[in-house]
Amino acid sequence: MKPASVILHGPSSSGKSSLARALQARWPGPLLHVDLDAFELMSEGTLLPTLDDRREAFRLHCANLQATLRNIAATRFSLVLDFVLRDAAQFARCLDALSGRAVYVVGVRCDLDVLEARERQRGDRDIGLGRAQFAHPEFSRSYDLLIDTTQQTADAGAEEIWSFVAMRQALDGGGSNGAAAV
Numbered sequence: 001m002k003p004a005s006v007i008l009h010g011p012s013s014s015g016k017s018s019l020a021r022a023l024q025a026r027w028p029g030p031l032l033h034v035d036l037d038a039f040e041l042m043s044e045g046t047l048l049p050t051l052d053d054r055r056e057a058f059r060l061h062c063a064n065l066q067a068t069l070r071n072i073a074a075t076r077f078s079l080v081l082d083f084v085l086r087d088a089a090q091f092a093r094c095l096d097a098l099s100g101r102a103v104y105v106v107g108v109r110c111d112l113d114v115l116e117a118r119e120r121q122r123g124d125r126d127i128g129l130g131r132a133q134f135a136h137p138e139f140s141r142s143y144d145l146l147i148d149t150t151q152q153t154a155d156a157g158a159e160e161i162w163s164f165v166a167m168r169q170a171l172d173g174g175g176s177n178g179a180a181a182v
Contacts, residue, residue, distance in 0.1 A: 010108035011133035015149030022158035036083035107143035
């Protein structure tokens with residue numbers, strides 16, 4: 001199987017990280033998990049008092065993410081990217097960083113009441129964050145595959161993603177370039 005990139009995109013607490021871990025367990029070879037949260041942690045605990053400071057930090061996080069994606073895309077490793085990215089231009093830059101390899105953009109959704117229950121249970125998210133993101137137009141984009149985690153387990157979702165990727169790679173010799181998501 002050729003190296004592939006699976007992008008899991010959806011609101012906070014929709015189940016992306018659980019899907020990513022289950023997909024790693026299911027994947028037939030190395031699958032690196034990249035999470036935008038890891039880049040955002042660089043500014044956790046520091047004061048970003050102005051909107052310009054916050055915007056610059058966001059641009060830095062995205063630039064570091066894109067550099068990481070380019071570096072991984074140049075290897076034999078497959079990757080799963082898990083993020084809540086609502087900036088269409090930054091999303092396109094991430095797709096561009098993965099050019100030259102198969103990219104599958106998977107929308108991850110769940111019912112709002114389930115999302116809010118997960119958010120409360122997690123304890124590491126601001127209450128209301130998921131609701132604020134839930135109806136954002138960027139989550140209405142066209143996806144290669146849509147996974148609804150309302151009742152589906154992470155393992156079942158990972159199996160569905162894996163089956164989709166395997167089928168697409170068999171049919172077209174490598175897969176999408178993320179065009180459905182642009």
